[in-house]
Amino acid sequence: MKSITFTIARFDPESEKEPHFEEYSVEVHEGARVLHALHAVHAQDPSLAYRWCCGSGQCGSCAVRVDGEPALACLTEARDGMVVAPLDLPVVKDLEVDLAPYLGRLPSIVPGGCAGFPTKEEINAIKPLRECIECMSCVSVCPALKVTDFAGPTAMRQELRLALDPRDAGDRIPEAVEKGLFCCTSCQKCWKVCPKEIKIPGKAIEKLREIANRQGLTLPRHAEVAELVRQTGRSVTRTKETLLEQVPQVIEPYGEVRATVGFFVGCMYNGRLPETALDMLEVMRRNGIRVVIPHEQVCCGSPLIRTGQTTFLDHLKRRNIEAFRTRDIDTVMTMCAGCGSTLKHDYKTPFRVMDATEVLTEYGIADPAKLHLTATYHDPCHLLRGQDVRDQPRELLKKVVERFVETPNQCCGSGGGVRAGMPEEAAALGKMRGEAFEKSGADIVVSCCPFCEFHISENTKLPVKDLMTLLREGYEEKDRKEQKKA
Numbered sequence: 001m002k003s004i005t006f007t008i009a010r011f012d013p014e015s016e017k018e019p020h021f022e023e024y025s026v027e028v029h030e031g032a033r034v035l036h037a038l039h040a041v042h043a044q045d046p047s048l049a050y051r052w053c054c055g056s057g058q059c060g061s062c063a064v065r066v067d068g069e070p071a072l073a074c075l076t077e078a079r080d081g082m083v084v085a086p087l088d089l090p091v092v093k094d095l096e097v098d099l100a101p102y103l104g105r106l107p108s109i110v111p112g113g114c115a116g117f118p119t120k121e122e123i124n125a126i127k128p129l130r131e132c133i134e135c136m137s138c139v140s141v142c143p144a145l146k147v148t149d150f151a152g153p154t155a156m157r158q159e160l161r162l163a164l165d166p167r168d169a170g171d172r173i174p175e176a177v178e179k180g181l182f183c184c185t186s187c188q189k190c191w192k193v194c195p196k197e198i199k200i201p202g203k204a205i206e207k208l209r210e211i212a213n214r215q216g217l218t219l220p221r222h223a224e225v226a227e228l229v230r231q232t233g234r235s236v237t238r239t240k241e242t243l244l245e246q247v248p249q250v251i252e253p254y255g256e257v258r259a260t261v262g263f264f265v266g267c268m269y270n271g272r273l274p275e276t277a278l279d280m281l282e283v284m285r286r287n288g289i290r291v292v293i294p295h296e297q298v299c300c301g302s303p304l305i306r307t308g309q310t311t312f313l314d315h316l317k318r319r320n321i322e323a324f325r326t327r328d329i330d331t332v333m334t335m336c337a338g339c340g341s342t343l344k345h346d347y348k349t350p351f352r353v354m355d356a357t358e359v360l361t362e363y364g365i366a367d368p369a370k371l372h373l374t375a376t377y378h379d380p381c382h383l384l385r386g387q388d389v390r391d392q393p394r395e396l397l398k399k400v401v402e403r404f405v406e407t408p409n410q411c412c413g414s415g416g417g418v419r420a421g422m423p424e425e426a427a428a429l430g431k432m433r434g435e436a437f438e439k440s441g442a443d444i445v446v447s448c449c450p451f452c453e454f455h456i457s458e459n460t461k462l463p464v465k466d467l468m469t470l471l472r473e474g475y476e477e478k479d480r481k482e483q484k485k486a
């Protein structure tokens with residue numbers, strides 16, 4: 001047995017205005033789970049309200065937050081010092097939340113589809129979608145649910161599960177659209193907290209959007225973007241001389257060559273923000289990285305995949321892979337979070353793909369001057385959860401600013417086609433993000449994704465810059481200081 005001390009959020013909405021935290025010390029056996037610790041507390045204080053049933057990760061009723069993240073109490077190891085709180089949903093009492101509104105929006109089978117049983121292929125397609133235990137962890141973290149009446153990630157999973165089942169007679173795709181199919185920002189948080197690891201954005205929402213596309217239900221703004229890619233190979237209209245028009249196909253570093261990487265430019269950096277990409281290229285030159293930039297590369301296809309418009313995706317993939325393969329590139333670098341995530345997960349590449357921050361931290365960088373700034377960092381969803389890149393941008397940012405402050409992580413609302421297709425939702429999420437940054441005490445917001453930066457800058461009074469721009473400014477400041485000394 002061992003003794004652990006931990007904290008539980010207590011709240012009775014009938015008699016209290018807000019939750020408070022209470023500390024408990026209990027004896028539990030080695031390897032005890034959070035649920036064992038809650039049972040031990042309950043033995044001391046029977047007024048503690050919490051749910052459980054199977055004790056084995058099958059029923060979903062014990063979901064709570066442990067140290068801020070959703071987890072099943074019956075499967076999560078109890079730790080000394082942990083904080084246990086309810087899911088971020090309306091609280092009934094203590095750790096019990098009101099699941100009824102979300103369970104009520106899960107669709108049920110409408111009998112009367114084809115008379116036969118599902119084929120083996122249909123059963124296999126449905127299988128991963130049936131594993132949900134309705135714990136509602138996904139619902140509790142979904143940003144879209146905070147600002148819209150989206151039915152939620154698991155409702156979308158269930159819509160696809162039924163759409164694929166020949167026994168179901170429901171009109172699933174229009175129903176999914178009606179319930180907010182296009183509200184999902186593809187932030188990936190739902191599947192990262194799912195105890196069954198059901199990849200709802202890629203395996204359910206994007207699939208439903210593909211069927212919606214075949215049924216003519218794609219949002220008009222998304223269809224316009226697809227048409228632009230089809231006509232020009234790019235998903236944004238150019239507003240100035242593009243990056244690819246400005247740069248040679250090989251950029252040599254100033255000194256010794258420490259590495260050679262290909263650069264996948266991405267539509268935003270090519271057509272809208274070439275100066276930010278030039279900042280990154282200058283940072284690479286100063287750090288011994290030779291950069292190869294094939295001029296025939298095109299859009300990665302991310303805006304099409306996220307919105308279910310995949311008919312000419314293979315053409316884009318072939319062209320991009322060939323552009324780097326024919327130059328014998330073994331590492332392709334991206335600086336747009338969405339492009340990087342797409343190349344890593346939606347392509348089968350003969351080369352490895354790395355974000356620019358991964359390249360710089362792997363090879364190490366010369367120290368820039370520290371700028372007199374207090375910076376906070378916005379994690380782009382497609383970099384943090386799409387590529388598991390969290391520490392590298394922070395490590396680089398701390399080298400170039402005097403002070404760094406964290407702002408709790410949250411999607412800015414610009415991804416998954418939401419900024420184009422659901423502008424009111426995007427604006428509402430952007431406003432929440434802007435307010436959080438303004439409370440952080442930072443005087444600048446830094447990120448690594450052109451879509452996030454564009455969107456956040458419209459929703460905060462603080463300046464918003466790409467990390468690569470800040471690093472370049474740090475090097476220029478260092479030059480100035482050295483010139484002064486000389």
Ligand code: FES
Nearest residue numbers: 055057059060074
């Ligand atoms: Fe059933 Fe935890 S008690 S999943």
